[in-house]
Amino acid sequence: SQQGEEDPQALSIQEGENATMNCSYKTSINNLQWYRQNSGRGLVHLILIRSNEREKHSGRLRVTLDTSKKSSSLLITASRAADTASYFCATDPNTGNQFYFGTGTSLTVIP
């Protein structure tokens, strides 16, 4: 399987703390993306980082990419209760049209 893996599987933090989740993947990629899913509904795109980029910011989100280690991390700073959701990384490999989704991290932010 080319599915990526994320850790931790579940993360519980207090409001205001930072949350970090990691993604590892298996193939060469064009880009890596992070998505958010609330309560088993549709996924919402958060941020995209290309294979030639090492770090990207968007609001309270910071994404890093290490292509030599085939890994990425998503940092959410100053977390809020509304950030409670599942977060998935998805890779867009060099070959084919399919996106490969990671196993997901379930984040709970306690008010």
Added chain:
Amino acid sequence: SAVISQKPSRDICQRGTSLTIQCQVDSQVTMMFWYRQQPGQSLTLIATANQGSEATYESGFVIDKFPISRPNLTFSTLTVSNMSPEDSSIYLCSVERADNEKLFFGSGTQLSVL
């Protein structure tokens, strides 16, 4: 962006019956995808819906079980046929626009098979 209307949002079905899920996009898109998300799991691609031709199925998924229609560039349906409890999942349609590398998702169909 792309706005996707997916319905039904949820259904409870009896074993042996079939359910058709509809996905309507507010603009023409080339690539439409159908995913399955089993409880507590990640997304698995079922097939890519091609306009004017048969869908392209991923390993482990067959047309007889998951027939797909794509009559135009804004609409697709996925049918889950002869359902069993193992088909209980969230089914998601997704699109990728030619000018945008990210995926847009419908709100999902939560299917429970008794």
